[in-house]
Each structure stands twice: as structure tokens, then as C-alpha cells.
Amino acid sequence: MNAIAFNTFEARPVILERQPAVAESGVRMNYARDEEIFGEGEVGRCVYKVVSGAVRTYRMLSDGRRQIVEFHTVGDVFGLDGERCHALGAEAVRETTLQVMRRDAFLHEQGSEAAIQALLKKFQRAQAHMLLLGRHTACERVAAFLLDFQERAGGADAVDLPMSRQDIADYLGLTIETVSRTFTQLQAARQIDLVSCRRVILRNPAALARICE
Amino acid sequence: MNAIAFNTFEARPVILERQPAVAESGVRMNYARDEEIFGEGEVGRCVYKVVSGAVRTYRMLSDGRRQIVEFHTVGDVFGLDGERCHALGAEAVRETTLQVMRRDAFLHEQGSEAAIQALLKKFQRAQAHMLLLGRHTACERVAAFLLDFQERAGGADAVDLPMSRQDIADYLGLTIETVSRTFTQLQAARQIDLVSCRRVILRNPAALARICE
DNA sequence: CGTCGAGTTGATTGTTTTCAACTTTGGTGG
DNA sequence: CCACCAAAGTTGAAAACAATCAACTCGACG
Numbered sequence: 001m002n003a004i005a006f007n008t009f010e011a012r013p014v015i016l017e018r019q020p021a022v023a024e025s026g027v028r029m030n031y032a033r034d035e036e037i038f039g040e041g042e043v044g045r046c047v048y049k050v051v052s053g054a055v056r057t058y059r060m061l062s063d064g065r066r067q068i069v070e071f072h073t074v075g076d077v078f079g080l081d082g083e084r085c086h087a088l089g090a091e092a093v094r095e096t097t098l099q100v101m102r103r104d105a106f107l108h109e110q111g112s113e114a115a116i117q118a119l120l121k122k123f124q125r126a127q128a129h130m131l132l133l134g135r136h137t138a139c140e141r142v143a144a145f146l147l148d149f150q151e152r153a154g155g156a157d158a159v160d161l162p163m164s165r166q167d168i169a170d171y172l173g174l175t176i177e178t179v180s181r182t183f184t185q186l187q188a189a190r191q192i193d194l195v196s197c198r199r200v201i202l203r204n205p206a207a208l209a210r211i212c213e
Numbered sequence: 214m215n216a217i218a219f220n221t222f223e224a225r226p227v228i229l230e231r232q233p234a235v236a237e238s239g240v241r242m243n244y245a246r247d248e249e250i251f252g253e254g255e256v257g258r259c260v261y262k263v264v265s266g267a268v269r270t271y272r273m274l275s276d277g278r279r280q281i282v283e284f285h286t287v288g289d290v291f292g293l294d295g296e297r298c299h300a301l302g303a304e305a306v307r308e309t310t311l312q313v314m315r316r317d318a319f320l321h322e323q324g325s326e327a328a329i330q331a332l333l334k335k336f337q338r339a340q341a342h343m344l345l346l347g348r349h350t351a352c353e354r355v356a357a358f359l360l361d362f363q364e365r366a367g368g369a370d371a372v373d374l375p376m377s378r379q380d381i382a383d384y385l386g387l388t389i390e391t392v393s394r395t396f397t398q399l400q401a402a403r404q405i406d407l408v409s410c411r412r413v414i415l416r417n418p419a420a421l422a423r424i425c426e
Numbered sequence: 427c428g429t430c431g432a433g434t435t436g437a438t439t440g441t442t443t444t445c446a447a448c449t450t451t452g453g454t455g456g
Numbered sequence: 457c458c459a460c461c462a463a464a465g466t467t468g469a470a471a472a473c474a475a476t477c478a479a480c481t482c483g484a485c486g
Contacts (some may be wrong), residue, residue: 126339
């Protein structure tokens with residue numbers, strides 16, 4: 001319902017202004033792989049909820065390094081970074097459907113309680129990611145990453161990663177080569193199986209959890 | 214006003230329960246250097262605002278590594294981590310006075326707007342710290358750290374650091390030796406002056422900013 | 427079947443950690 | 457006031473880890 005295809009960013013706010021500011025409603029929008037949802041520094045009045053697919057929020061550094069701040073999967077809310085402008089950029093990791101709400105509608109009309117809970121959750125996730133980046137080895141980071149996505153996928157041992165090695169590297173603060181090598185190591189240690197480069201089977205989640213401590 | 218000395222943690226909730234849940238009010242409490250404000254996993258119903266001094270929030274890993282998540286200086290609010298329990302521990306970096314409020318009073322009665330703004334700010338700080346830890350050299354981290362504390366101190370070139378080298382190391386995800394070496398390097402490069410190990414003069418803040426990009 | 431992009435593997439380099447010794451600082455008591 | 461002591465900080469040398477540069481493989485797609 002309300003699935004609106006669009007191409008240019010400029011069209012979006014106009015469409016949204018016409019929408020009723022009802023609690024759980026909002027427009028649904030579809031994004032292609034690598035399509036920009038909003039840019040860094042862009043003025044944003046919207047909050048997004050992932051209906052299907054996956055989204056990365058990131059920050060570019062002047063020398064070209066990219067830090068992926070968070071991956072958002074089904075059910076996650078994003079777009080609350082920055083007060084009037086988005087501090088982060090957001091792109092679809094693959095084909096993605098989002099539910100878009102006006103930001104003030106989300107923060108106030110929907111009840112501040114929900115907004116506070118959403119913010120607390122995001123804050124805690126940011127802290128968890130910070131702890132991961134702090135002083136952990138490549139192996140610990142990759143293991144934690146895999147367990148995170150296993151949990152998001154409902155706990156099954158087969159995990160489908162929607163993102164590329166480069167995305168993973170930029171999320172974990174490593175290089176693509178180090179991520180690749182670590183996957184290979186974990187496979188050699190019989191803790192994972194790489195069915196394909198996007199599909200991982202966790203053969204020994206307990207051992208992975210032990211790596212993360 | 215309301216300055217209550219205390220020694221045991223057990224006494225605190227009792228005292229607080231008797232306090233009126235008024236907006237900007239709250240009990241003031243004093244803490245000695247290294248004194249625990251709340252522990253990791255502890256049930257907490259309070260939110261804290263720094264009146265004077267400095268606080269570190271941290272998380273211990275099973276192998277003894279410690280990640281300092283944030284330093285809180287005058288005016289900062291902390292204690293919102295975790296929903297019922299504190300996800301982080303908090304300790305006074307030095308002699309510190311805090312204003313303590315009941316958490317629900319802060320989140321609701323004071324107006325959800327203030328709580329949302331506080332949470333957004335904390336969220337954004339957490340993200341900034343994450344970016345710093347992601348893929349930055351020791352030099353970039355230390356430079357960013359110094360500029361952060363210069364800004365907190367009001368922008369003067371002389372910065373007094375309330376915390377030890379170990380605190381800085383655990384905040385930046387480095388070892389104490391690397392932090393020390395980096396300070397020495399920056400001094401050799403004439404970008405800082407180490408008057409004493411806790412007192413730094415930024416001789417060339419612009420150069421430091423350039424290091425951070 | 428060939429091409430292009432993504433991913434893997436190898437060799438080397440560079441940075442940070444580790445381990446160890448040394449120096450400075452701050453507090454205490456003679 | 458000085459000497460002593462413990463804690464904090466600095467410096468050095470060696471080792472470990474991840475980054476870089478480069479070659480190679482794999483897989484999707486025309």
C-alpha cells in the first residue's frame with residue numbers, strides 16, 4: 001500500500017507534506033541497491049523504519065575513509081541523527097522498502113514514550129558498537145559482527161549477509177583484506193562455513209561468543 | 214544547598230525517594246576521586262548532572278580491559294544508559310559534585326522535550342566517539358581528544374586534564390604507553406606543551422585540528 | 427567464452443602493543 | 457625541610473597485528 005516509486009530526492013519532501021501525520025502510518029518507499037536515502041548534512045524532516053531490506057548509515061572522512069555507523073535491518077528505525085540536518089548519510093545496502101514518517105510526528109504525536117524508547121535503544125547500540133571498535137582484535141570484531149547478524153536473523157545458524165566485504169570492513173574499522181582473512185581463519189578453525197561470500201553458516205556459535213568474551 | 218555527604222550506596226535510594234520530583238531540583242551529592250557512582254548492571258532510577266568535577270562511564274571486559282565510553286564534565290547529564298539497569302559503570306575522575314534526579318522525573322515530568330534533546334545529544338556524542346575509534350591513528354585520536362577538552366574548557370589554550378593517562382588510553386582505545394609517546398611526539402612537533410602531565414598548552418590548535426581532518 | 431567487479435591470498439611494511447627498565451611526581455613521616 | 461616511598465608517567469627494544477601493495481581466483485552476466 002502506498003508504495004511510491006521515486007527517483008529524485010527533491011520529490012520526497014513534497015510527497016511527505018501531503019501525508020497525514022498519523023501515528024503508525026507513513027509512506028512506503030522503495031530503494032534500489034546503493035541508492036541514497038539521505039546525504040550527510042542534508043536537511044531532514046523524516047524518520048525511517050525498515051520494512052524489508054537493509055540500510056547503512058555512514059560518515060565520510062575527508063581523506064576518503066568511510067565509517068559505517070550502523071546497519072539497519074527489518075524493524076529498525078533510523079534518521080534521528082542530527083537535529084535539523086542529518087549528521088550521517090544513509091544508503092540502501094540492497095533493494096529496500098522503508099516506511100517514512102515525519103520526524104516531529106514520530107517524536108511527539110506518536111507519544112514521546114515511543115520516541116524515548118527508540119532513542120535509548122539506538123544510544124545503547126551506538127555504545128555497543130563503540131565498545132567493539134575500542135580495543136578488539138580483528139577476530140573479535142568479526143565474530144561479534146556475525147553473532148549480531150545471527151541474532152537479527154532470528155538465531156538460525158545460517159546467516160545471509162546483505163552487505164559487501166567493504167561494507168563490513170568500514171563497519172568494523174578494518175580493511176577488506178583483513179575481514180576476508182579473518183573469515184578464512186574462522187573457516188579453517190571450523191567455526192563457520194562460507195557457503196558463498198554472502199552466506200555464512202555458524203558451525204560453532206558458542207566458540208564465536210567465547211572469542212568476543 | 215542540599216549537600217548530603219554519604220558513604221554507602223545503599224543509603225542513596227532511600228534519600229532520593231523522599232525528594233520531591235521537581236523539574237530542575239534534585240539532591241546534590243559529593244564524590245571523592247575514584248569513588249563509584251553506580252556499578253555496571255546496577256539497578257538505577259537516577260539521572261545525574263555534573264555540577265563540578267568530572268565523571269567517567271565505562272564498561273569492563275572479562276579479560277580486564279576497560280573501555281571508557283564517555284567523560285562527563287560540568288553540565289553533562291549521564292545515567293540514561295540501560296533501561297532499568299545501568300549498562301555502564303560510573304566513577305568520579307576526581308572530587309565531584311553531582312545533582313541527582315529521579316530518572317522518571319527527568320524523562321517525563323521535566324517535559325519529554327528536554328529528555329529527547331538530552332538523549333539526542335548523547336547519541337550524537339556516542340557516534341562521534343565511535344567515528345574516532347573506528348579507523349584513526351593514535352595521533353589523530355589524541356589530537357581529537359585534546360581539542361574536545363579544549364572546547365569543554367571554554368576554548369582557552371591551556372587545558373587541564375582531570376584524568377590519568379590510563380583513563381585517556383581506555384577512552385581512546387590505546388595503551389598508556391602509546392598515549393604517552395603521542396604526547397611526547399606532539400610536544401616535539403611544537404604543537405603542545407606539557408607543563409605537567411595533567412596540564413597541556415595547545416600551542417597550535419589549528420595543526421591539531423588538521424591532524425583530525 | 428570473455429570481461430568486469432568482488433573477493434581471496436601472499437609478501438612486505440608500518441604502527442601499536444608488549445615487556446621491561448627507568449624517571450618523575452606527590453604524599454608521608456622523620 | 458628533606459628523605460623516602462609508592463604510584464604515575466616516560467622511554468626503549470622487540471614482537472604482534474593489521475595495513476598496504478600486488479597478484480590471483482571466483483562468479484555473475486552479457
